[in-house]
Amino acid sequence: xxxxxxxxxxxxxxxxxxxxxxxxxxxxxxxxxxxxxxxxxxxxxxxxxxxxxxxxxxxxxxxxxxxxxxxxxxxxxxxxxxxxxxxxxxxxxxxxxxxxxxxxxxxxxxxxxxxxxxxxxxxxxxxxxxxxxxxxxxxxxxxxxxxxxxxxxxxxxxxxxxxxxxxxxxxxxxxxxxxxxxxxxxxxxxxxxxxxxxxxxxxxxxxxxxxxxxxxxxxxxxxxxxxxxxxxxxxxxxxxxxxxxxxxxxxxxxxxxxxxxxxxxxxxxxxxxxxxxxxxxxxxxxxxxxxxxxxxxxxxxxxxxxxxxxxxxxxxxxxxxxxxxxxxxxxxxxxxxxxxxxxxxxxxxxxxxxxxxxxxxxxxxxxxxxxxxxxxxxxxxxxxxxxxxxxxxxxxxxxxxxxxxxxxxxxxxxxxxxxxxxxxxxxxxxxxxxxxxxxxxxxxxxxxxxxxxxxxxxxxxxxxxxxxxxxxxxxxxxxxxxxxxxxxxxxxxxxxxxxxxxxxxxxxxxxxxxxxxxxxxxxxxxxxxxxxxxxxxxxxxxxxxxxxxxxxxxxxxxxxxxxxxxxxxxxxxxxxxxxxxxxxxxxxxxxxxxxxxxxxxxxxxxxxxxxxxxxxxxxxxxxxxxxxxxxxxxxxxxxxxxxxxxxxxxxxxxxxxxxxxxxxxxxxxxxxxxxxxxxxxxxxxxxxxxxxxxxxxxxxxxxxxxxxxxxxxxxxxxxxxxxxxxxxxxxxxxxxxxxxxxxxxxxxxxxxxxxxxxxxxxxxxxxxxxxxxxxxxxxxxxxxxxxxxxxxxxxxxxxxxxxxxxxxxxxxxxxxxxxxxxxxxxxxxxxxxxxxxxxxxxxxxxxxx
Ligand SMILES: *Cc1c(COP(=O)(O)O)cnc(C)c1O
Numbered sequence: 001x002x003x004x005x006x007x008x009x010x011x012x013x014x015x016x017x018x019x020x021x022x023x024x025x026x027x028x029x030x031x032x033x034x035x036x037x038x039x040x041x042x043x044x045x046x047x048x049x050x051x052x053x054x055x056x057x058x059x060x061x062x063x064x065x066x067x068x069x070x071x072x073x074x075x076x077x078x079x080x081x082x083x084x085x086x087x088x089x090x091x092x093x094x095x096x097x098x099x100x101x102x103x104x105x106x107x108x109x110x111x112x113x114x115x116x117x118x119x120x121x122x123x124x125x126x127x128x129x130x131x132x133x134x135x136x137x138x139x140x141x142x143x144x145x146x147x148x149x150x151x152x153x154x155x156x157x158x159x160x161x162x163x164x165x166x167x168x169x170x171x172x173x174x175x176x177x178x179x180x181x182x183x184x185x186x187x188x189x190x191x192x193x194x195x196x197x198x199x200x201x202x203x204x205x206x207x208x209x210x211x212x213x214x215x216x217x218x219x220x221x222x223x224x225x226x227x228x229x230x231x232x233x234x235x236x237x238x239x240x241x242x243x244x245x246x247x248x249x250x251x252x253x254x255x256x257x258x259x260x261x262x263x264x265x266x267x268x269x270x271x272x273x274x275x276x277x278x279x280x281x282x283x284x285x286x287x288x289x290x291x292x293x294x295x296x297x298x299x300x301x302x303x304x305x306x307x308x309x310x311x312x313x314x315x316x317x318x319x320x321x322x323x324x325x326x327x328x329x330x331x332x333x334x335x336x337x338x339x340x341x342x343x344x345x346x347x348x349x350x351x352x353x354x355x356x357x358x359x360x361x362x363x364x365x366x367x368x369x370x371x372x373x374x375x376x377x378x379x380x381x382x383x384x385x386x387x388x389x390x391x392x393x394x395x396x397x398x399x400x401x402x403x404x405x406x407x408x409x410x411x412x413x414x415x416x417x418x419x420x421x422x423x424x425x426x427x428x429x430x431x432x433x434x435x436x437x438x439x440x441x442x443x444x445x446x447x448x449x450x451x452x453x454x455x456x457x458x459x460x461x462x463x464x465x466x467x468x469x470x471x472x473x474x475x476x477x478x479x480x481x482x483x484x485x486x487x488x489x490x491x492x493x494x495x496x497x498x499x500x501x502x503x504x505x506x507x508x509x510x511x512x513x514x515x516x517x518x519x520x521x522x523x524x525x526x527x528x529x530x531x532x533x534x535x536x537x538x539x540x541x542x543x544x545x546x547x548x549x550x551x552x553x554x555x556x557x558x559x560x561x562x563x564x565x566x567x568x569x570x571x572x573x574x575x576x577x578x579x580x581x582x583x584x585x586x587x588x589x590x591x592x593x594x595x596x597x598x599x600x601x602x603x604x605x606x607x608x609x610x611x612x613x614x615x616x617x618x619x620x621x622x623x624x625x626x627x628x629x630x631x632x633x634x635x636x637x638x639x640x641x642x643x644x645x646x647x648x649x650x651x652x653x654x655x656x657x658x659x660x661x662x663x664x665x666x667x668x669x670x671x672x673x674x675x676x677x678x679x680x681x682x683x684x685x686x687x688x689x690x691x692x693x694x695x696x697x698x699x700x701x702x703x704x705x706x707x708x709x710x711x712x713x714x715x716x717x718x719x720x721x722x723x724x725x726x727x728x729x730x731x732x733x734x735x736x737x738x739x740x741x742x743x744x745x746x747x748x749x750x751x752x753x754x755x756x757x758x759x760x761x762x763x764x765x766x767x768x769x770x771x772x773x774x775x776x777x778x779x780x781x782x783x784x785x786x787x788x789x790x791x792x793x794x795x796x797x798x799x800x801x802x803x804x805x806x807x808x809x810x811x812x813x814x815x816x817x818x819x820x821x822x823x824x825x826x827x828x829x830x831x832x833x834x835x836x837x838x839x840x841x842x843x844x845x846x847x848x849x
Contacts, residue, residue: 094145142217168558258289466587
């Protein structure tokens with residue numbers, strides 16, 4: 001019999017236990033061990049049966065047990081203590097407030113938009129790294145006291161759950177989540193009715209969404225949900241799945257996340273008195289339509305024209321991109337976008353916002369496509385990649401938007417990702433090292449007194465716990481594949497708690513090369529079965545449902561792991577999620593990563609492993625390129641420049657086998673007289689001490705505050721003061737520039753050198769005549785650029801200096817020659833305005849020809 005409706009009955013807590021309800025619904029429990037211990041004490045068996053989910057625990061615990069606890073003075077005292085601790089956590093001033101007291105100009109609040117949020121396995125609303133990063137961002141913002149609101153969608157089936165067929169093929173399940181059983185509350189209006197967000201759809205329809213709120217420590221997270229009877233079936237399914245549909249489904253999700261999300265933020269702040277955000281951060285470009293909704297607001301409420309409105313919006317937008325390749329960019333057919341935006345009339349998606357201007361913001365080389373990343377860059381004054389290497393790669397990738405500039409001048413910076421320490425480091429380790437939420441990321445103080453022997457013992461117990469987890473999950477996986485319990489006795493002896501353990505777990509797109517280790521299966525078999533120095537490998541990861549290649553890779557691994565001779569040393573565990581990730585990153589000795597460089601924008605699982613004292617064994621890509629120092633792990637040599645992918649994989653896999661055989665395994669198995677691997681532990685210690693503070697997401701959030709949010713708040717105040725005078729001036733300036741620019745010219749240039757010729761370090765004078773085409777000299781900066789030249793006369797390693805105007809378009813500067821050898825110079829004209837973040841911002845430059 002199938003239920004016609006599903007609903008969840010919420011436990012009624014006895015009065016003395018009411019605080020448990022608050023503690024269960026603020027997700028801070030997910031990174032606060034004392035709160036977890038309190039819930040475990042309610043009913044230890046049920047706690048582990050629910051996978052450590054406080055809300056499910058409270059819903060399932062027998063009423064009798066609650067009555068007993070309500071009279072247990074010890075338990076009540078403990079509950080009060082934990083509750084007081086949460087109140088303090090929510091109220092006391094933190095790092096952000098300290099920065100404000102020191103006089104830093106910071107936004108009153110920041111809205112953070114993302115299509116997925118991975119906060120805890122108890123709220124499965126993420127697919128992988130991007131979502132977990134967003135979750136860690138909110139948690140660190142909370143720890144640091146950053147006034148932030150998260151915004152996203154709530155998916156009825158989240159991402160899929162993975163199992164395997166008997167043949168090792170990935171099978172997807174989409175269990176339906178009931179939001180009422182999750183740590184969410186409906187945002188309601190003054191009279192108690194659910195607050196609804198409305199977004200106009202074509203043909204006069206309206207998409208309705210309700211708002212769920214998850215509380216992440218101090219940070220509210222608003223999640224929009226279209227599953228309402230007021231929507232017709234087709235619109236109702238908008239938030240059914242994460243990354244599940246076609247372009248039409250996806251653009252609708254992104255319209256809801258951006259435009260609906262913006263409306264949800266406005267309504268929530270109005271209702272609760274939460275300060276309205278000044279700065280808007282988009283985690284990837286998916287929610288980028290939010291910028292257009294803000295344009296509409298400014299047109300309607302401040303009576304601005306489109307251009308000044310865009311200028312005002314840009315000032316407060318921060319755009320983070322995670323994609324290192326053009327193929328990864330989110331794009332839609334232009335006609336589809338036009339279909340949704342309509343004609344700008346009163347009934348359309350954004351009344352009064354001209355659709356042709358919208359389409360121009362997403363323009364790219366292909367006139368038929370609308371490019372979300374290009375719109376992101378055009379609507380944000382500040383943009384960044386997620387590691388230093390990724391920054392370099394995307395400055396080149398997007399250089400077409402800034403023609404005429406050197407790649408290092410492209411105004412896209414980088415903020416290296418991080419991971420939330422209290423979420424990802426094993427609690428035993430935090431305790432041993434004296435780390436707490438308040439000083440997390442401040443470095444592992446108090447570590448010196450911990451002996452190698454004690455630290456090793458801890459590492460061994462974490463490995464032991466992983467081995468037990470592997471055995472349990474492997475047995476479950478085989479039962480699902482159709483095996484019977486009787487034939488699964490061998491599962492109890494897979495893995496050995498004494499053996500060097502390597503982990504590899506992540507999504508399975510082709511570039512991550514999950515099967516690189518299988519390149520030479522004989523060689524791999526030798527490594528696994530070595531009589532002196534064996535290794536064991538645990539692999540996990542989901543493939544996107546539409547990616548047959550990824551599923552074939554999983555099958556290849558599973559088939560190998562099924563072989564009777566190696567199955568005790570290599571396992572594939574289905575259904576990778578945050579819970580499994582915690583076992584893996586804390587229990588593995590070595591964390592393996594072998595993407596095709598430079599396709600891993602950052603990668604974060606290796607950071608989680610490092611926080612637990614695991615050593616990274618990775619291609620120098622993403623974060624590892626900037627943080628590998630020769631003592632904190634190993635760099636797999638990469639065959640840069642080899643274009644044949646087969647040969648590259650041969651070379652890199654051979655290098656991987658050799659590294660493990662010659663370096664990794666010997667270091668692990670070389671023991672002191674007390675059985676402790678001395679060299680290994682010195683690397684572990686070095687990793688904990690030096691990587692700990694750098695990979696922590698509190699470092700990342702502080703970087704965003706200091707380098708992006710703070711400066712953006714200043715820009716916003718600059719353009720919005722005095723009835724948006726700055727925005728109007730900037731728009732006027734841009735229009736003036738636009739009208740004149742094609743006629744601006746550098747007419748002549750000359751360099752005068754003294755009789756000794758150009759010498760390194762000598763001063764030379766450069767003169768130029770410039771046609772300003774009616775612009776005022778103060779509208780532009782004229783620069784001389786001097787540097788090295790390559791064979792085709794391209795300048796590189798250059799320095800640029802402003803030239804002084806001496807009237808009549810004449811300019812002059814004295815420069816010092818910076819390099820010996822082939823050199824060159826040119827003169828260029830750049831826009832100059834106090835509201836621009838830099839000379840390259842508008843992508844306009846006139847070069848001497
Ligand atoms: C950390 C994490 C990821 C991201 O791993 P990468 O190394 O960036 O690929 C993906 N999935 C889960 C469940 C994670 O916890």
